[in-house]
Amino acid sequence: MHIGCPKEIKPQEFRVGLTPNAAREAIAHGHKVTVETQGGIGAGFSDEDYIEAGAAIAGTAAEIFAAADMIVKVKEPQAVERKMLREGQLLFTYLHLAPDPEQTKDLLASGCTAIAYETVTDANGGLPLLAPMSEVAGRLAPQVGSWTLQKANGGRGVLMGGVPGVGPAKVVVIGGGVVGTHAARVAAGMGADVTVLDRSLPRMRYLDDVFSRDFKTMYASAGNTIEMVREADMVIGAVLIPGAAAPKLISRAQLSEMKPGAAIVDVAIDQGGCFETSKATTHQDPIYDVDGIMHYCVANMPGAVARTSTIALGNATMPFMLALADKGWRQACEDDAHLLNGLNVHAGQLTYFAVGKALGIDVLSPQLALKA
């Protein structure tokens, strides 16, 4: 198969769909790989790195879209890229179609087959191609939160680990899933006093079994949540209710009960955020002040560490990418029901029920699409 990887063109996107190592593996499997010139530069991979791995370099995205059987990317194709997709071509990338009717219309019109990273599943009921980005955002949260806590940034001027004779910062993490666990581990590693609030008792049992030396757990009742938030120097929002907007757990009125200069890092901002006062910010201008509480609400946190994020995403996508290239999408999806869950669009038809419901479009079941 000819695998093509164009440079990402969405503003502020520095990741790339294929690492040189992924290209090398695909080539070892007998495939041809073409990467757009400077495609990996934002993640620290030069054209020479890809050439060394055996890949070809193309001068433009148009050449890649024209020649490749499968396009591997990171972000959803932008309008100009969607015009270059063609019938029978396979697209493997994040799509997030439910809130995006324009993109959905264009993908259906193109006739391509599109497999979305975010709906591929695993045997544990997880989302293996979303998890690496949650791991990155979780580990980054205390790092950006500690910066936000510094005086020059409007914060309380509290050091995460304290010093001998001075207590550590109090960090409260709301939501103990992938983001929350990684955030709590890093905050604890920085020496902070960390409590994780969640509503799932099985999850808290797991966290307590594995991490009780590092952080405490507490049931996320409304009463416990506000009590902990009142005491906190930093609050990290990491809740997720699958398929729904994040619940607003702290109201604007409750901000006044927090310590002046406390930091909020609302990682759940990509689902609307779990604080009433959260609004999405960018890496250029990441923090703002509401009633003396500093908010960090960047919706694409992994972009700040594009190299780590690219490699982490590449590790997760590689086995699926290789299966698609080796077997073709039909056989690969027939052999792996979790990969079939990633199928969102095939030959002008939507094949993912939740997207169809959100957009009011008829859906062809993915099992029937395999036979179409």
Ligand SMILES: NC(=O)c1ccc[n+]([C@@H]2O[C@H](COP(=O)([O-])OP(=O)(O)OC[C@H]3O[C@@H](n4cnc5c(N)ncnc54)[C@H](O)[C@@H]3O)[C@@H](O)[C@H]2O)c1
């Ligand atoms: N901003 C970014 O760049 C970025 C990057 C990655 C993920 N995210 C977002 O971070 C959020 C968390 O993702 P995740 O992968 O950790 O999800 P997850 O499903 O692994 O964990 C979510 C946790 O929230 C808990 N929860 C649900 N409702 C709750 C409530 N009312 N109070 C307390 N806990 C509650 C669940 O029990 C679960 O343990 C999502 O919104 C995700 O989209 C954002």
